[in-house]
Amino acid sequence: MSGQMCGGLGEKKQATAETQKLIDSVRSAAETKAGQTFEKYEAISFKSQVVAGTNYFVKVDVGCDKYVHLRVYQPLPHTGQPAELSGIQLNKTADDEIEYF
DSSP: OOSOOTTSBOOOEEOOHHHHHHHHTTHHHHHHHHTSOOSOOEEEEEEEEEESEEEEEEEEEEETTEEEEEEEEEOOGGGOOOOEEEEEEEEEOTTOOOOOO
16 A cells, blocks of 8 residues: 555545546536536546545646646445546636645
């Protein structure tokens, strides 16, 4: 394990293809909650929190120098359940730290 305590928020990491796939799976829910369609939708970085599954806190570039932070819950694989959007923070900047919400 990467030294992450169960329940604690891990270190910030650069987004990967897996991160992009995860946020792509909740894009329509994110756009619905935000009340807008995102021009761009690219994962930049993320932090994770191990619970009964994993919470991912992802900084997403949505175009025009605007960012949102998504909280995506991914259940444990054996449940067969899809990832779900747990929260969204709008009006973020490239410099805003990803924090627990």
